[in-house]
Amino acid sequence: MGNRVKGKPKRKSIKAAAHSRMGSKRKLSRMGKNRKKDLSGLDATFIGRAKVLRKLQVSLKDFRRLCILKGVYPREPRGRAPGNKKGQVYYHIKDVRAIAHEPVLDKFREFRAFMKKVRRAAGRNEKDEAARQYAMAPTYTLHHLVRERYPRFGDALNDMDDALTLIHLFAALPSEKDVRAKVINKAKSLAGSWSAYCATTSSITKSFISVKGVYMEASIQGSTVRWVVPHSFTQSMPEEVDYKVMLTFFEFYETLLSFVLFKLYNQLGLRYPLPVKELGGEGAGNTSSVIATNLRAMESAMSANAGSISDVIDETVERKSLDSTGKKKTSKKSRELIKSIGRVLAHVENGDDEDEQEEDGVEVAGQFREALATMDDEDMKDAVPGGITPTLDDEATKRKNLFAGFTIFLSREVPRGYIELVCLAFGGKVGWEGLNSPFSVSDPSITHHIVDRPKLPASFDSLPKAREFVQPQWVLDCANFLFLLPIVRYKIGATLPPHLSPWVDDEEEGYKPAYAEEIERLKNGEAAEDVAGTLVDETLGEGQAEKEMQNADENSSVDSGTEEEEEDEEIIAEKDEQKKITDSKEAHDLAKVMMSKKAARLYGRMQHGLAQKQSKVDELKKRRNKIETKEDTIKRKHSAERPSNKEIVKTKKRAKKSRNLTK
Numbered sequence: 001m002g003n004r005v006k007g008k009p010k011r012k013s014i015k016a017a018a019h020s021r022m023g024s025k026r027k028l029s030r031m032g033k034n035r036k037k038d039l040s041g042l043d044a045t046f047i048g049r050a051k052v053l054r055k056l057q058v059s060l061k062d063f064r065r066l067c068i069l070k071g072v073y074p075r076e077p078r079g080r081a082p083g084n085k086k087g088q089v090y091y092h093i094k095d096v097r098a099i100a101h102e103p104v105l106d107k108f109r110e111f112r113a114f115m116k117k118v119r120r121a122a123g124r125n126e127k128d129e130a131a132r133q134y135a136m137a138p139t140y141t142l143h144h145l146v147r148e149r150y151p152r153f154g155d156a157l158n159d160m161d162d163a164l165t166l167i168h169l170f171a172a173l174p175s176e177k178d179v180r181a182k183v184i185n186k187a188k189s190l191a192g193s194w195s196a197y198c199a200t201t202s203s204i205t206k207s208f209i210s211v212k213g214v215y216m217e218a219s220i221q222g223s224t225v226r227w228v229v230p231h232s233f234t235q236s237m238p239e240e241v242d243y244k245v246m247l248t249f250f251e252f253y254e255t256l257l258s259f260v261l262f263k264l265y266n267q268l269g270l271r272y273p274l275p276v277k278e279l280g281g282e283g284a285g286n287t288s289s290v291i292a293t294n295l296r297a298m299e300s301a302m303s304a305n306a307g308s309i310s311d312v313i314d315e316t317v318e319r320k321s322l323d324s325t326g327k328k329k330t331s332k333k334s335r336e337l338i339k340s341i342g343r344v345l346a347h348v349e350n351g352d353d354e355d356e357q358e359e360d361g362v363e364v365a366g367q368f369r370e371a372l373a374t375m376d377d378e379d380m381k382d383a384v385p386g387g388i389t390p391t392l393d394d395e396a397t398k399r400k401n402l403f404a405g406f407t408i409f410l411s412r413e414v415p416r417g418y419i420e421l422v423c424l425a426f427g428g429k430v431g432w433e434g435l436n437s438p439f440s441v442s443d444p445s446i447t448h449h450i451v452d453r454p455k456l457p458a459s460f461d462s463l464p465k466a467r468e469f470v471q472p473q474w475v476l477d478c479a480n481f482l483f484l485l486p487i488v489r490y491k492i493g494a495t496l497p498p499h500l501s502p503w504v505d506d507e508e509e510g511y512k513p514a515y516a517e518e519i520e521r522l523k524n525g526e527a528a529e530d531v532a533g534t535l536v537d538e539t540l541g542e543g544q545a546e547k548e549m550q551n552a553d554e555n556s557s558v559d560s561g562t563e564e565e566e567e568d569e570e571i572i573a574e575k576d577e578q579k580k581i582t583d584s585k586e587a588h589d590l591a592k593v594m595m596s597k598k599a600a601r602l603y604g605r606m607q608h609g610l611a612q613k614q615s616k617v618d619e620l621k622k623r624r625n626k627i628e629t630k631e632d633t634i635k636r637k638h639s640a641e642r643p644s645n646k647e648i649v650k651t652k653k654r655a656k657k658s659r660n661l662t663k
Contacts, residue, residue: 042079048090075090103144121133146259154223158223172235189294197268197298198425201392202427204479205218205395214418219396229418231415270301399427402426402484406428406429407429408431409449426479441463442464446467447467449469450475471496480502481519483523510617514624
């Protein structure tokens with residue numbers, strides 16, 4: 001530093017208080033730059049809802065609609081809340097800017113100005129003027145929003161879960177309050193078109209009946225789509241639900257599903273939506289009738305040979321040759337063009353080779369190209385040949401062959417919608433009691449009759465005896481396991497087996513239900529003896545059952561000696577297993593001692609989670625053993641015979657397992 005020079009003023013310390021004679025640079029270094037409010041930091045990045053409404057100059061109702069259509073949701077800022085206002089709803093500044101440049105926002109403003117004019121005319125009692133202006137209401141489309149939010153077709157397929165669930169919900173609602181009949185009919189049409197596509201391409205993979213509804217899953221072009229179909233009951237309309245918000249979601253999902261269905265139908269070579277003449281004017285009714293109508297329309301469109309290329313070209317040339325007066329005016333060039341197309345198609349149909357065509361001197365490519373150049377894009381789309389069959393992959397082919405050759409008839413009490421969809425997707429033919437059924441209830445070709453009653457009515461005695469009467473769960477269980485299950489467990493009046501969820505991974509859960517194990521043995525061909533043993537009273541006659549019991553009593557003396565040997569072997573095996581457990585426990589304790597404190601804490605947390613999972617599995621096994629022992633005792637009480645030695649050994653093993661689980 002050195003001494004201060006004489007004659008020069010003493011320099012002020014940087015720690016000295018600020019005053020008015022300080023320079024701008026010194027003030028900036030001391031105090032920092034004064035920034036304006038809300039230009040940086042969290043206050044500028046996140047904006048409250050009230051401020052957003054003032055910025056966009058829209059009402060709260062229109063802002064909610066814009067956010068739903070645009071896919072904008074509130075965001076929670078990390079760290080502190082802007083302006084220390086906790087519990088407030090914030091939106092990101094980029095989302096607000098995107099909404100500010102949205103064309104739909106301009107349409108909302110136009111509609112608000114338009115409604116002012118209508119109200120003014122209605123207030124002046126000018127009803128004709130108000131009606132005239134109301135007919136010229138501004139309209140808007142959401143096509144650009146669908147393309148913006150889903151730039152690829154796979155993105156739209158991956159986001160179809162909520163859309164399909166809401167569409168099926170609206171299809172089941174009654175027309176009350178804010179939900180109009182037009183919206184419900186549109187939802188039924190979309191649901192029917194989607195179900196018809198899934199049935200035609202065998203896309204349904206899994207289904208499960210729950211209290212909320214029927215969960216369905218489809219695999220479409222590598223994407224898994226899952227949705228819920230409500231039960232066919234009368235739906236109640238709760239007052240606390242905001243149906244205007246739901247209708248806004250429906251407005252967007254309607255456009256999205258129309259885009260997706262157009263693409264899927266176009267890949268099959270079909271137009272979407274299907275023409276009214278093919279639907280036969282049956283667009284109304286419940287969801288199941290709409291599914292059947294769309295399916296018939298798809299089949300007729302795919303099987304019909306809807307105009308060859310030459311017919312389309314003839315129509316195009318004729319339409320272009322009409323003058324303004326409506327009179328037909330075919331030029332010489334057009335007639336020569338039609339003749340050339342006929343010659344080209346004749347060569348193609350006869351299968352002539354290129355060498356022969358060159359020898360004849362017919363320029364096939366040039367004439368054909370000239371004819372196709374005169375056609376519009378719409379005419380080219382019409383020129384797709386009919387008789388199209390969808391190409392199925394290996395998995396879809398397996399699903400299509402499950403019910404192949406089966407003719408299934410649905411009784412009137414069976415919910416037809418999802419049962420019909422599953423049967424058709426897995427290759428079966430379906431009929432029902434009602435209009436437009438492909439066959440009647442007395443048709444001798446019916447193989448399975450689905451009935452959901454405690455017992456068969458007397459009127460069914462006159463039906464052909466070649467059919468099997470089963471409960472609806474048989475269809476879904478066969479489809480989930482991709483295996484034709486024995487119908488003995490699903491007969492009318494029988495206690496149904498558990499309806500297992502196809503989305504539960506038994507290996508990951510660590511517990512496999514008894515019925516899943518039984519089905520796995522059936523698939524491997526190992527459960528024929530077990531099934532015959534459990535169902536001996538139903539499948540065998542009384543005389544055969546008595547003979548088997550007598551044979552079992554005769555062989556009981558022989559089996560007693562073998563049982564003692566088996567018990568000795570089991571005791572030795574238990575001792576060896578107990579020794580292995582103690583050795584592994586000692587090694588485990590030794591390894592745990594050698595761990596660091598941090599690793600031991602982490603290992604303890606992992607073991608705690610595994611122990612909780614194992615306790616749940618043990619509890620399920622314990623319940624299962626209780627139920628099985630209870631069923632065995634009930635069977636023994638009902639049957640007056642003495643239990644066989646095999647049954648005694650089984651009950652002993654179950655009691656032993658339950659004792660081990662309690663320990």
